[in-house]
Every structure is written in structure tokens, then in C-alpha cells.
Amino acid sequence: MDESDAGSVDRRGFIKGAAAGALAAGSPGVLHAQDHQDMPSDPALRVKALESVLVEKGLVESAALDVLVDTFENRVGPRNGAQVVARAWVDPAYKQRLLDDGTAAMAEFGFSGWQGEKLTVVENTPTVHNVIVCTLCSCYPWPLLGLAPTWYKSDAYRARTVVDPRGVLRELGLQVSDEIEVRVWDSNAASRYLVLPERPEGTDSLSEEQLAALVSRDAMIGVAKVESTVDGDAP
């Protein structure tokens, strides 16, 4: 973050640094040496108000919130989903279990949902391409993919994907030929979806771990394909 965060890696330290950074970026020249704290934005203050009131009333615990924020910021990400996909590619029995009951199959990895929603895994094949959306709000398989990207939450994606999936996919850089059927899965509070992408050609020699590294978040949403080579920044 910045120099003022020395030694402080907890959430609140991070928040303070990030808020200062945002202010500096938004309004250059404002951040002079001040003798008091930089004021957080209005929504940030409202969240602080909510959190402190609810914690004080014992309705939520501060520690539980910290754990959750940390999970989403640092630990959960598309990696969880990628592990599931790679296992399905190398283990036909697992793949069958995954397609039969996504919730139970992801639980084999220790991944679970928080709201009891059901996970359905939909398989891409040479003749069918699947894509997921939530037209109501932004239901998303968080435990597997982390938090939804901004574009997934946009009106444009939510409204257009059901009406013109091929057009949206094209604009997101994925050309799906006319012979391939496109299926759109509309998520809701009770049901989440994950796309099982096709295993790319020429990956027979790769280990399960190497395969998982190829699987992108976008492929599991269904707006990209998995490519057999990773270019650029390896982890």
C-alpha cells in the first residue's frame, strides 16, 4: 500500500492506506500534510457505521467479518474452481460425480457454499457452449471463483447475455460458431452454475496441477476457452 502502513497488515490498516490512495488518485493536490486523518468516502463511513452498530449489538462478530473479508480478498479465487475442473479432466469418475451433483463433488475438495445454494456444473462439448449469468442481481459461484468481476455485475452483461449470448461473447473476445449451441444459465439465490470447459488439445502430458493452472475464471463463467499454453506471467 503506502509507507504509512508499516507493520500493519490487518484489515483496518489496509483500509486506511487504501482510502488515502483512493483520495490521492481521485483528487490530486488534496493530500497535503494534514494534522488529522483523511476522511473516508461516504459509503465507507456508512459501512463503518453499520458494522460498528451491529457488532456492538452482538448481531455479528468483528472477527467473523475479518475472516470472511480475508477469505475473499486473499484465499478464495478462481483457483478453487480450477482445481475442480482439472480433476474432472483427469478423473472420469469424478467428472461424472461433478455433473451429477456439483455441490457434493466440490465438497470432496472441502469447498462449500455459505447459503446452502445448489451448484450445477454444465459441460462444454464440441457441440454445446455454456455461459452463466445472473439477470436478477449477481449470483455467482463464490466459493469456487472468488468474487464476481465488475463486468459480470453490469446491466449490460446481465440483460444482454440472455437476449444475445453470441453477441456478448463476441464482444468479450470469444467467437462461437453457428453450429455450436449456446446455452445460457441464469443463476438465482437457490442455484449457482459453473462451466466445465473443454480440455484443450495437446495437454495429455500435463499433470493435474499444470492443467489447473491453465483454467481461467472466464473459462468457468463461459466467456472464454481454455488455451493449451499459458502466456506471460506464470505464478
Place this chain on the structure above:
Amino acid sequence: MSLPDDERVAQDLDSLPRLPRDDNGPVFAEPWQAQAFALAVRLSEQGHFTWTEWTEALGAQLRTAAARGEPDDGSRYYEHWLAALEGLVTEKKLTDMTKLDERKAAWIEAYQATPHGQPVKLGQPSS
């Protein structure tokens, strides 16, 4: 649910950022968004409202924003999230808007009163 008309959609699409193919970038633009997110999840887990109630409240906020003609590229998404959360929390009588406004004012005061570099703490919790 009403879908926006074509012109509106075209406008929205213009503001839809081209997706960088290998960008798994930050899922939250600002930390308060992660906090607001965690609050909703946790309150639901604790049984203060169901997840269905939550998605309905959020969906209603998003529809209202769209009905106002507000261009939504997802960047204001967590503002709607926060408004929905305030709405549901007060509807469920977990607290009320007066209390939240007072508390927000207290935080502002605390920020103004705390010297730079020191942790910001609330003085006396109001009421």
C-alpha cells in the same frame, strides 16, 4: 423483470469495459466493498435474513437504479449493495436509520479529531 430497451443497452455496452483476457484483477475496487459484502453474507448466515430475501432486496435496488436511467457498468454496484443492506437491516429492525446516521456522524468526528498516524477510534458510542 424489465429489460432495458435497445438504445439503453447499446449505451451500457459502450461502458462495458473490454475484458482483459488474463486479468483476474481486484474483485473489490475499495475495501469498504469487501466489508459490505462480508456483512451481508454474515448477517444471512446468522439467520437475520435469508439469502433469498437478500437477493430480492439487492435486485430491487438494481432495478430502481436502472429505472432511474442510471448508467450502470457495475462500478456503482456496491453502492446499491450498501443501500440494499441498510434497507434490509432497518426493515428487519436490527437497527434504524437514525442510529446509523448518528454513528456515521460519530465516525466523521472521530476522523477529524484523531491525529494522523493514529488509529481512529470512536469516542463514547452514542446512546
